[in-house]
Amino acid sequence: MPSASGASGASVTDGGHPDERAVRIRRRLERLIGIAATEGNALDALRNGDEIFPAMLEAIRSAEHTVDMMTFVYWKGDIARDFAHALAERARAGVRVRLLLDGFGSRLIDNDLLAEMDRTGVQVAWFRRPAHLSPFKQNHRCHRKVLVVDEQVGFTGGVGIAEEWCGDARNPDEWRDTHVRVRGPAVDGIAAAFAQNWAECHDELFDDRDRFIEHRPQGDAVVQVVRGSASFGWQDMQTLIRVMIESAEERFRLATAYFSPDAYFIDLLCAAARRGVEVEILLPGPHTDKRVCRLAGQHHYEALLACGVKIHHYQPTMLHAKVMTVDRTAALVGSTNFNRRSLDHDEEVMLAVLDAEFTATLDRHFEADKAVSEPIQPGRWRRRPALQRAREAAVQPIRRFL
Numbered sequence: 001m002p003s004a005s006g007a008s009g010a011s012v013t014d015g016g017h018p019d020e021r022a023v024r025i026r027r028r029l030e031r032l033i034g035i036a037a038t039e040g041n042a043l044d045a046l047r048n049g050d051e052i053f054p055a056m057l058e059a060i061r062s063a064e065h066t067v068d069m070m071t072f073v074y075w076k077g078d079i080a081r082d083f084a085h086a087l088a089e090r091a092r093a094g095v096r097v098r099l100l101l102d103g104f105g106s107r108l109i110d111n112d113l114l115a116e117m118d119r120t121g122v123q124v125a126w127f128r129r130p131a132h133l134s135p136f137k138q139n140h141r142c143h144r145k146v147l148v149v150d151e152q153v154g155f156t157g158g159v160g161i162a163e164e165w166c167g168d169a170r171n172p173d174e175w176r177d178t179h180v181r182v183r184g185p186a187v188d189g190i191a192a193a194f195a196q197n198w199a200e201c202h203d204e205l206f207d208d209r210d211r212f213i214e215h216r217p218q219g220d221a222v223v224q225v226v227r228g229s230a231s232f233g234w235q236d237m238q239t240l241i242r243v244m245i246e247s248a249e250e251r252f253r254l255a256t257a258y259f260s261p262d263a264y265f266i267d268l269l270c271a272a273a274r275r276g277v278e279v280e281i282l283l284p285g286p287h288t289d290k291r292v293c294r295l296a297g298q299h300h301y302e303a304l305l306a307c308g309v310k311i312h313h314y315q316p317t318m319l320h321a322k323v324m325t326v327d328r329t330a331a332l333v334g335s336t337n338f339n340r341r342s343l344d345h346d347e348e349v350m351l352a353v354l355d356a357e358f359t360a361t362l363d364r365h366f367e368a369d370k371a372v373s374e375p376i377q378p379g380r381w382r383r384r385p386a387l388q389r390a391r392e393a394a395v396q397p398i399r400r401f402l
């Protein structure tokens with residue numbers, strides 16, 4: 001990877017009007033990633049299962065033509081049954097329903113739900129089931145979370161289909177997550193994320209139930225939909241996050257479930273902090289389902305804190321959201337964690353939103369989460385026990401896969 005300290009032309013400027021910053025970020029993303037952003041989108045930031053699941057289920061139940069759903073996690077619980085029943089009911093009513101499950105992440109789905117969906121005509125496809133794969137492809141998973149109904153409403157974000165995501169982050173059994181409902185032309189990008197992975201797993205890509213509708217403006221948000229794909233070398237998801245960090249002039253905020261990037265992205269965060277940007281990172285605290293990943297990230301805390309990056313540990317439950325905001329101007333939300341899996345290995349989808357109001361909503365959520373988090377104190381962290389240091393070092397050999 002190139003050196004992050006010599007970061008591109010993104011020097012601190014005198015700020016400029018927020019609209020000018022939005023245009024600057026938009027043009028950087030469009031030209032460096034090659035995907036046009038669209039205008040006229042309406043976005044709702046949905047916080048936690050209590051808001052996310054009813055909105056998704058309501059959309060499915062209202063489907064008249066097509067439902068395309070793709071998930072990494074499909075585990076167990078009433079919510080897993082609710083989704084399967086809703087999908088099956090629509091298939092029975094003649095709607096074309098397609099469900100794409102990651103072969104590793106969704107391996108715990110109940111067989112009776114698969115049987116019900118199969119019976120009613122839901123087309124279920126598996127993305128790279130481990131048993132059917134060469135050992136060299138096991139590592140590349142479909143980590144995207146997508147729901148598109150009637151080509152008109154799309155959802156993406158961090159949520160998996162399992163009881164862990166139900167509720168409102170009131171206790172450790174109710175995970176904290178963020179999902180987005182989108183109406184408008186950006187739904188096409190979310191649909192394309194589904195289509196790209198569906199094409200690998202199923203013979204038919206589209207049929208006459210696809211109407212290829214023209215989108216009418218639904219709101220004011222400018223949105224670029226960026227797909228990360230499992231591949232060798234530099235990829236668009238890395239460009240997206242790199243542009244966001246390098247474009248920050250005042251503030252860069254990151255909330256992520258799994259923080260274990262490579263040294264390049266640590267250097268980018270440090271470079272931002274050193275040029276005067278307030279860099280704040282919100283991570284799971286006592287409740288995390290992947291301690292190994294956390295240890296890999298903690299290996300970098302000392303360097304980050306030394307540069308002035310602020311790190312907070314979220315206390316109430318597992319923090320599973322994947323959200324970034326830049327300068328009250330732009331936001332990223334989707335499936336991408338700040339780790340090697342998301343940046344190097346897996347299929348991901350992220351919305352880059354150039355909209356001050358939507359960004360302000362996500363910033364308010366960030367502040368509420370920060371209020372129930374513990375800041376990491378640099379001095380105390382430096383004095384952490386030798387055993388913790390040893391554990392951080394012990395996971396380094398496998399950091400590439402985390």
Ligand SMILES: O=P(O)(O)OC[C@H](O)CO
Pocket residue numbers: 072073143158160257289337
């Ligand atoms: O990979 P994520 O971020 O969708 O989280 C799901 C976890 O793998 C659950 O252990």
